[in-house]
Amino acid sequence: MILHGYWRSGAAYRVRIALNLKGVAYGQNGVDLRTGAQRDPAFLSRNPQGMVPALEADGLVLTQSPAILEWLEETRPEPPLLPSSPADRAAVRAMTALVVCDVHPLNNLRVLKALRETFDADQEAVDAWAGRWIGAGFDALERLVERHGGGFCFGAAPTLADVALIPQMYSARRFNVDPARWPGLMQVEAAALALPAFAEAHPDRQPDAD
Numbered sequence: 001m002i003l004h005g006y007w008r009s010g011a012a013y014r015v016r017i018a019l020n021l022k023g024v025a026y027g028q029n030g031v032d033l034r035t036g037a038q039r040d041p042a043f044l045s046r047n048p049q050g051m052v053p054a055l056e057a058d059g060l061v062l063t064q065s066p067a068i069l070e071w072l073e074e075t076r077p078e079p080p081l082l083p084s085s086p087a088d089r090a091a092v093r094a095m096t097a098l099v100v101c102d103v104h105p106l107n108n109l110r111v112l113k114a115l116r117e118t119f120d121a122d123q124e125a126v127d128a129w130a131g132r133w134i135g136a137g138f139d140a141l142e143r144l145v146e147r148h149g150g151g152f153c154f155g156a157a158p159t160l161a162d163v164a165l166i167p168q169m170y171s172a173r174r175f176n177v178d179p180a181r182w183p184g185l186m187q188v189e190a191a192a193l194a195l196p197a198f199a200e201a202h203p204d205r206q207p208d209a210d
Contacts, residue, residue, distance in 0.1 A: 003055050022079070098137055103133055112130070
């Protein structure tokens with residue numbers, strides 16, 4: 001497998017975590033979003049959307065991190081990252097979507113670039129924008145963790161919800177959002193980062209990191 005990603009991309013970060021949890025060996029190809037490498041014809045031939053991550057695996061090129069995560073769960077089912085019952089699986093998927101659909105897209109690089117270029121937003125305004133959506137999402141997720149958590153977001157073992165949360169906790173600090181406001185999420189983060197699969201996926205430990 002080859003993961004085409006960017007070290008600081010939250011979407012690529014969550015795929016790295018899942019690959020590590022599944023014990024899947026993979027290589028990495030850095031795509032520097034700051035220099036526009038995602039618009040290079042060679043990369044666009046893999047992902048016409050020009051976004052990371054893209055995962056080359058089993059003769060396929062997979063894009064969109066939620067689809068990649070579900071594909072990994074279906075093709076590499078051990079250890080499972082979704083619970084066994086339909087109701088519990090729906091709960092984990094909802095917690096995951098809260099981050100990957102409702103929070104993360106509003107603070108990814110292309111949105112922040114548009115804020116700066118179209119609306120002349122300075123860094124303070126960008127931080128306020130990102131913080132608004134991170135805070136709203138974390139407020140809801142904190143309550144869900146209180147309801148479902150048992151050390152991790154759902155129960156006592158990592159699920160896709162933790163795979164989604166940990167990169168967003170990293171992003172929150174980048175935008176000067178203090179996660180200490182959400183003690184339940186902080187406890188989940190501490191439990192996750194104690195595991196090598198999460199620690200080794202951290203942006204600072206990637207081969208293309210600054």
